[in-house]
Amino acid sequence: MNHSFVPKAADMLVVGPETIVAAAAMLILLAELMPARISKAAAPWIAALGLLASFIPMTTTGISVRTGFSGMVVTDGFAVLMKAVLAVTGLLTIGFSTHYIKREDLDRAEYYALVLFAISGMMLMASSANLIMVFLSLEILSISLYVLSGFARTQPRSQEASLKYFLLGSFASAFLLYGIALVYGGAGTISLAGIANAIASEGAARNPVLLAGAGLIAVGLGFKVAAVPFQMWTPDVYEGAPSSVTAFMSVGAKAAGFAALARVFLTAFGDIKVDWMPALWAVAALTMIVGNVVAVAQTDIKRMLAYSSIAHAGYILVGLAAANQAGVSALVFYLAAYLFMNLGAWAVVILAGRRGEAGTEIDSYNGLFWRNPGAAAAMGVFMFALAGLPPTGGFMAKFYVFSAALQANMVGLVVIGALTSLVSVYYYARVTVVMFMRDPEPDAAPISTRGLLGVTLAVTAAATIYLGVLPGQLFQLAGLAQIARP
Amino acid sequence: MVPTAHYVILSALLFTTGVVGVLVRRNPIIMFMSIELMLNSANLAFVAFARHLRSLDGQVFVFIVMAVAAAEVAVGLAIIVAIFRTRATIDVDELNVMKW
Numbered sequence: 042m043n044h045s046f047v048p049k050a051a052d053m054l055v056v057g058p059e060t061i062v063a064a065a066a067m068l069i070l071l072a073e074l075m076p077a078r079i080s081k082a083a084a085p086w087i088a089a090l091g092l093l094a095s096f097i098p099m100t101t102t103g104i105s106v107r108t109g110f111s112g113m114v115v116t117d118g119f120a121v122l123m124k125a126v127l128a129v130t131g132l133l134t135i136g137f138s139t140h141y142i143k144r145e146d147l148d149r150a151e152y153y154a155l156v157l158f159a160i161s162g163m164m165l166m167a168s169s170a171n172l173i174m175v176f177l178s179l180e181i182l183s184i185s186l187y188v189l190s191g192f193a194r195t196q197p198r199s200q201e202a203s204l205k206y207f208l209l210g211s212f213a214s215a216f217l218l219y220g221i222a223l224v225y226g227g228a229g230t231i232s233l234a235g236i237a238n239a240i241a242s243e244g245a246a247r248n249p250v251l252l253a254g255a256g257l258i259a260v261g262l263g264f265k266v267a268a269v270p271f272q273m274w275t276p277d278v279y280e281g282a283p284s285s286v287t288a289f290m291s292v293g294a295k296a297a298g299f300a301a302l303a304r305v306f307l308t309a310f311g312d313i314k315v316d317w318m319p320a321l322w323a324v325a326a327l328t329m330i331v332g333n334v335v336a337v338a339q340t341d342i343k344r345m346l347a348y349s350s351i352a353h354a355g356y357i358l359v360g361l362a363a364a365n366q367a368g369v370s371a372l373v374f375y376l377a378a379y380l381f382m383n384l385g386a387w388a389v390v391i392l393a394g395r396r397g398e399a400g401t402e403i404d405s406y407n408g409l410f411w412r413n414p415g416a417a418a419a420m421g422v423f424m425f426a427l428a429g430l431p432p433t434g435g436f437m438a439k440f441y442v443f444s445a446a447l448q449a450n451m452v453g454l455v456v457i458g459a460l461t462s463l464v465s466v467y468y469y470a471r472v473t474v475v476m477f478m479r480d481p482e483p484d485a486a487p488i489s490t491r492g493l494l495g496v497t498l499a500v501t502a503a504a505t506i507y508l509g510v511l512p513g514q515l516f517q518l519a520g521l522a523q524i525a526r527p
Numbered sequence: 528m529v530p531t532a533h534y535v536i537l538s539a540l541l542f543t544t545g546v547v548g549v550l551v552r553r554n555p556i557i558m559f560m561s562i563e564l565m566l567n568s569a570n571l572a573f574v575a576f577a578r579h580l581r582s583l584d585g586q587v588f589v590f591i592v593m594a595v596a597a598a599e600v601a602v603g604l605a606i607i608v609a610i611f612r613t614r615a616t617i618d619v620d621e622l623n624v625m626k627w
Contacts, residue, residue, distance in 0.1 A: 173584075173587070173588055173591060176588075176591070176592075176595070177591060177595065180595045180598070180599070184598055184599060184602050187602050187603075187606065188602055191606050191609065194609045195609075195613060197613065197614070200606070200609055200610045200613065201610075203606050203609075204555060204606050204607070204610060204619070207602065207603050207606055208549070208555060208558055208559065208562070208603075208619075211559070211562045211599055211603070212549050212562055212565075214566075214599075215542075215545065215562055215565035215566050215569065216565075218565075218566060218569040218592060219542050219565065219568065219569045219572065221569070221588075222538075222569045222572035222573050222576065222585075222588075223572065225572075225573065225576050225580075225584065225585055225588075226535065226572065226575075226576040226579075226580075229580050229582065230582070230584065231584050231585075231588065
């Protein structure tokens with residue numbers, strides 16, 4: 042083993058994207074030394090350039106399997122595609138944040154730095170080959186998100202969201218950590234490859250300490266992706282946090298959590314999947330049912346989208362519960378499609394909202410079509426996609442997830458998924474109906490689609506339709522998302 | 528020499544104490560102390576297993592956990608201070624602008 046403290050270029054390439062993103066974040070903090078006018082204007086540009094530059098190491102490594110830093114990190118098709126999903130999430134987040142944080146008086150450069158730090162943690166999570174890295178990257182992203190959700194620090198709702206997220210998030214991290222400790226005791230190692238070897242060779246598979254540890258790790262990560270029964274924080278945090286932050290974490294934290302779940306459970310615990318597949322089956326079913334049924338009763342669009350994001354976590358869990366290559370590819374495809382339709386929907390929420398987080402009741406979307414036809418049409422596309430209706434990316438995503446589950450003979454789960462999708466049509470269609478069929482309030486002014494926010498809306502809507510009509514290219518890419526078995 | 532199992536049982540007890548503390552107490556600072564107790568119970572399990580397995584991984588993990596816990600404290604206390612400034616209370620039962 043090489044104990045040099047100077048990282049080699051080959052090591053750095055494995056974590057290239059997250060290094061560049063973290064460097065851009067630090068550059069933003071350094072730029073604050075310049076006059077506020079310059080540093081504020083420069084921050085979104087530095088962030089966007091950093092995210093774009095992170096694609097360079099991704100294309101360099103491609104889908105080749107490489108490990109770095111004595112096997113602490115790994116890059117493979119799955120890691121690279123998840124990082125690409127996260128980088129696009131970051132770019133779109135910048136797209137709808139510039140207007141929003143000016144309106145809400147949150148226009149501080151640290152906002153972008155924190156978003157980038159969170160993304161670097163999320164990317165690292167997709168590359169973790171050791172439970173130390175899983176824990177560390179989870180904390181990088183969580184701590185950044187705790188601060189971001191309280192970014193409107195004088196607003197009671199944002200404060201409350203931040204405290205709730207912080208307390209329940211660190212509670213979940215502690216479960217994850219204790220789970221890692223137990224796995225360490227049971228398998229004698231914390232590298233994912235080592236755990237897999239221990240399970241395969243020494244018969245650690247029946248070790249109750251190891252199994253309990255695996256369960257606690259699932260609890261900790263299940264919390265991050267908002268799987269039922271660990272979802273109770275989601276509605277409050279999503280409703281209270283600034284809308285742009287909610288949008289970012291509803292996609293980013295979810296993608297990162299699923300990346301870690303897939304990597305840990307399919308590599309380290311891949312040989313004991315008969316033990317965890319039934320548990321995941323139940324969690325996926327519960328998550329789809331609770332998320333969709335409770336969403337029906339919501340009158341606030343942020344809260345409704347929060348429950349909708351719980352429901353979508355359930356659909357992604359279906360791909361994970363299938364525990365096969367088709368499931369992993371479907372998971373990547375789902376996250377890529379979800380990123381466009383969900384961020385798009387949140388961009389409309391930001392556009393239609395007013396200063397002080399006002400105008401988030403579903404009733405305030407009455408006649409949105411007459412106030413801004415473009416935004417209403419885009420929102421219609423996103424609602425169709427989230428409900429999983431063709432011809433949108435949401436339909437194809439669900440199709441791939443369910444066909445992976447059918448390959449794994451999980452017919453029951455597919456039936457539950459299809460039925461809950463039907464339920465979801467009701468609450469998504471309600472938003473569409475009020476936008477197009479009702480008259481706007483007499484005092485409601487037309488909304489102009491401002492610069493970058495309008496571009497973001499157009500991009501997300503176009504991508505959502507594109508993925509529904511021509512899903513082949515992305516599906517081929519997602520097929521390359523193989524998790525390296527050490 | 529104390530058997531490893533004793534340390535692990537103690538760490539499990541500490542962890543359970545922490546979980547109960549988070550669930551029953553209503554002051555965020557006490558809740559946060561309980562979370563710290565959970566983290567440190569994991570640390571105890573790590574060092575116990577590290578000694579038992581004669582491997583350094585667990586010892587290294589403890590240092591990482593301590594550093595992360597310090598970062599978490601900084602953020603957590605800042606959030607609590609921000610809340611106290613605007614409301615002069617930090618009782619989580621009174622933080623109910625939104626439904627819990």
